[in-house]
Amino acid sequence: MITLNHYLALASILFCIGIYGVLTRRNAISVLMSIELMFNAANINFIAFSKFITPVFLTGQVFAVFVITIAAAEATVALAIVILIYRHHKEINVDKINFLKW
């Protein structure tokens, strides 16, 4: 029998993998891919709560729709910024993109 805790554990493992990717990857596009993993972990949480806690109104599924929309918008803008930075600096590794520091 799969309970709510199984889904929440899966989502937290996925979220932690995403955090690991954000912390350790150098390529900006890899960082974005890890952020997408974290969005998906949050969505699994929303939909699991939707099934187990609010099965009649499906509030979690409505929120998941919003999360997916915002994730799409975020990916668009972030990739545009990455491409712009690459065009100007010929560099995509985030540990070299520190020109905002000084």
Place this chain on the structure above:
Amino acid sequence: MESSVQSAVFYILSAIIVGSAILVVTLKNIFHSLLFLVLTFFSIAGIYVLLHAEFIAAVQVLIYVGAITVLLIFAIMMTAQIYSPVLRQTNEQVIPGLIIVGVLLITTLIVLGNTAWRVSEKLPETQSIVTIGKSLLTTYVLPFEVVSVVLITALISAIIIARRD
């Protein structure tokens, strides 16, 4: 019987999700890790079907597997520094990152185990699309409209940011 089949499907999908997600954050070739990201998205769509969220599963396949993956492929193709085998893809924070992630994961799992969720006994809604559509246009109509404005803003700003001047 049905619940054991469900458990088997859940564990298989979870193994695929966790394994390919680890490959996404560890593979050296970014294009390969993107392909494993697609596999992760598909398996998460399977998890949504298991949770009786067919509409979200379809949206997941359309938007994540369709749109966002294509965007990422374009971004990878337009920027260099992908295929070189000598290029380092990880920074020097691997050990601290592993420690932070391990502590966070253990804390989260302990909190999950000790929380008493107020699980509803009602059966899940069978026609989820009808319910989602109704609540998007009644209770959540304001966020719905705001999200459409956010999308058009993101679209225009992406074009303005990325165009050549």
